[in-house]
Amino acid sequence: MTAGTIHNKDQFLNKITSQLGSERNRQAGLPEWQHRPQLDVFSGASVNELAAAFKKNSLEKSTFVVNTDRTNLAEALQEVIKKYGGGQVVASKDSRFGEFGLDAVLDNGETHIWDINRGLENIEIAKKANIGLFISDAALAESGTIVQFNDKDIARSISLLPTVYVAIVPKSTIVPRMTQVVQAVHQSVEEGNNLATCINFISGPSNSADIEMNIVIGVHGPVEAVHVIVEDL
Amino acid sequence: MAMKIGEKPFFDRVDDALEDGFMRNAMAKAQDGLRGRKLNATVGDEQIGDWEEWRSAGEEIRRHTLENLDFYLDQLSENFARQGGHVYFAETAEDATRYIQEVAKKKNAKKITKAKSMVTEEIGLNEALEEIGCEVYETDLAEYILQIDDHDRPSHIVVPSLHKNKEQIRDTFRDKANYTGTSEPRELTAFARSQLRETFMEADIGVTGCNFAVAESGTISLVTNEGNANMVTTFPETQITVMGMERLVPTWNELDVMINLLSRSAVGQKITTYVTNLTPQLEEDSIDAPKEFHLVILDAGRSNALGTEFQSALHCIRCAACVNVCPVYRHIGGHAYGSIYQGPIGAVLSPILGGYEEYGELPYASSLCAACTEACPVKIPLHEHLIKHRENYVEKIGMTGEKMAMKTFGIGVSSPALFKLAVKGMPAVLGPLVKDNSITSGPGPMKLWTSVRKFPAPGKDNFRNWFNDRAKGRE
Numbered sequence: 001m002t003a004g005t006i007h008n009k010d011q012f013l014n015k016i017t018s019q020l021g022s023e024r025n026r027q028a029g030l031p032e033w034q035h036r037p038q039l040d041v042f043s044g045a046s047v048n049e050l051a052a053a054f055k056k057n058s059l060e061k062s063t064f065v066v067n068t069d070r071t072n073l074a075e076a077l078q079e080v081i082k083k084y085g086g087g088q089v090v091a092s093k094d095s096r097f098g099e100f101g102l103d104a105v106l107d108n109g110e111t112h113i114w115d116i117n118r119g120l121e122n123i124e125i126a127k128k129a130n131i132g133l134f135i136s137d138a139a140l141a142e143s144g145t146i147v148q149f150n151d152k153d154i155a156r157s158i159s160l161l162p163t164v165y166v167a168i169v170p171k172s173t174i175v176p177r178m179t180q181v182v183q184a185v186h187q188s189v190e191e192g193n194n195l196a197t198c199i200n201f202i203s204g205p206s207n208s209a210d211i212e213m214n215i216v217i218g219v220h221g222p223v224e225a226v227h228v229i230v231e232d233l
Numbered sequence: 234m235a236m237k238i239g240e241k242p243f244f245d246r247v248d249d250a251l252e253d254g255f256m257r258n259a260m261a262k263a264q265d266g267l268r269g270r271k272l273n274a275t276v277g278d279e280q281i282g283d284w285e286e287w288r289s290a291g292e293e294i295r296r297h298t299l300e301n302l303d304f305y306l307d308q309l310s311e312n313f314a315r316q317g318g319h320v321y322f323a324e325t326a327e328d329a330t331r332y333i334q335e336v337a338k339k340k341n342a343k344k345i346t347k348a349k350s351m352v353t354e355e356i357g358l359n360e361a362l363e364e365i366g367c368e369v370y371e372t373d374l375a376e377y378i379l380q381i382d383d384h385d386r387p388s389h390i391v392v393p394s395l396h397k398n399k400e401q402i403r404d405t406f407r408d409k410a411n412y413t414g415t416s417e418p419r420e421l422t423a424f425a426r427s428q429l430r431e432t433f434m435e436a437d438i439g440v441t442g443c444n445f446a447v448a449e450s451g452t453i454s455l456v457t458n459e460g461n462a463n464m465v466t467t468f469p470e471t472q473i474t475v476m477g478m479e480r481l482v483p484t485w486n487e488l489d490v491m492i493n494l495l496s497r498s499a500v501g502q503k504i505t506t507y508v509t510n511l512t513p514q515l516e517e518d519s520i521d522a523p524k525e526f527h528l529v530i531l532d533a534g535r536s537n538a539l540g541t542e543f544q545s546a547l548h549c550i551r552c553a554a555c556v557n558v559c560p561v562y563r564h565i566g567g568h569a570y571g572s573i574y575q576g577p578i579g580a581v582l583s584p585i586l587g588g589y590e591e592y593g594e595l596p597y598a599s600s601l602c603a604a605c606t607e608a609c610p611v612k613i614p615l616h617e618h619l620i621k622h623r624e625n626y627v628e629k630i631g632m633t634g635e636k637m638a639m640k641t642f643g644i645g646v647s648s649p650a651l652f653k654l655a656v657k658g659m660p661a662v663l664g665p666l667v668k669d670n671s672i673t674s675g676p677g678p679m680k681l682w683t684s685v686r687k688f689p690a691p692g693k694d695n696f697r698n699w700f701n702d703r704a705k706g707r708e
Contacts, residue, residue, distance in 0.1 A: 182488060203503075211374070219374060221463060
């Protein structure tokens, strides 16, 4: 992207300031919030309790859940891929696959690792892929949600275009709720870091209730979803 | 088409709605379903603690943000532009559509995909883009259904096609898109998926609304379920987001609270399937991300509420929880409101955005039962706003019939002799209309009442006589 632009700001904001009976260019200053119920959710819960809640809430969102450990992860993953029909897999380019000992699983001829040097061909492959595979950056116990900080390697298409998404969820990354993730993002902003262009909270397969309020699973995003929880502590 | 729906006067629209049995049943069923889901996910979910605390947190955040709206919009625009995004502040709907037309022309755009957005509906964006030769594709399932049904209008803020049943949808798909399947929702949905799959990839521009913008980082947050918003914001080279100027939060910490309130209040989910947070980046090197990102911030009448008793109406997060509990909406449905914003919030917001001349009767579409106020996740005093609107409407615009009736009543009660005469004469005046001790077809202003229920015949006796007789009896 080239440098950005802003049009009509002063005229627009001066009108608001005048309507509010206030003064421009003041600092708003965040107040000390009186109500912060988000801090109490799963407060004091153990890692195991969080993992159990994450599993329960994933299942509620029509997501298949597998529990495994580092030693058995490769085998568990192969079983999942087989269970969901195999075929073309598209995976993010993520050094953590190697750390989890999954390089051999990915090097099977049917898995495409996202490679920006291959340009739009990546998207064509993802469109035809049966399974999109990635490692989540965080997971929310309250809602069975996985979080992706997308970039050129952790591509958005991987969790979006294939029929099934398979997310590997390191148990150590499960937090009570969105609160803990946004706190980290807020801190990163305060430190002056650039954010990922897309921070995606995903909770199971796409769905809609637009026709007579009947819930239909599988609309424009994946039709099925799998969360593989890995003991990594 | 923009904000207004239909040309008929308000009461004619209401009459049309009351005669539509299917629509009324659909509304009742949908209201019950949505309300039940919301209760399960709010007061019924022990996991999140006291729901009232969440409502108070939401109110506190929205109040502070609106009181400092100029500051946070300034911060948002600077942060968005610093990272390569383009911000356009639009005073009016026309201003916004003109800018978006210019961008589309500059990009030589032919195909445009859209995620569901009430604000783009409000400004009539589809028509503006079609005017310059673009093909616009609605991709949210409900909006897709409405679009291919000759651009039918939304009847609910969250589920715009609520007034249609699956058989009607099947017939529309068959007549307009050569669909040959059944009326099963699963099959209808699969058809929409297949129809739009390639379109997502071919689009030149993706257009979205904005659930919340985050001022501290210049981020746009979208709350969806179908995956279409992700498609719209991933594959086109250019993204345009249109936001009502009040739809922002100071930091990510406040975003958390608002997402929770919205997901649980709107659709009874702990969180929607996708919460997608998009920030422009100067060094964007992803293959599957827009290369150009525009943010249009819209006033279009919203500033009318700032600094007035209606300011808290801008706290609204468009969850439709008030719509889902409103007894009037239940009976007249969405189209009767004549605005894309329906139900209690529609009756409050539409006169602010569009004026009393056009929408001044909407605040009367309420029983003032205050169920809306109770349901609102950010504690907007909706029924109080409705009362204030009514006062303003009578004072500033006036309803001739009501004014005359009140004036006549004023004259009558100011003179004891006239009052006595009126009370005594009432049984005789209304006598010819009485049948079985009630009136079923009243004249003039009574007609509105008697068209839906019986009016009791005035008693032959009156309170003063009864009181005097009783007093004498005691003596």
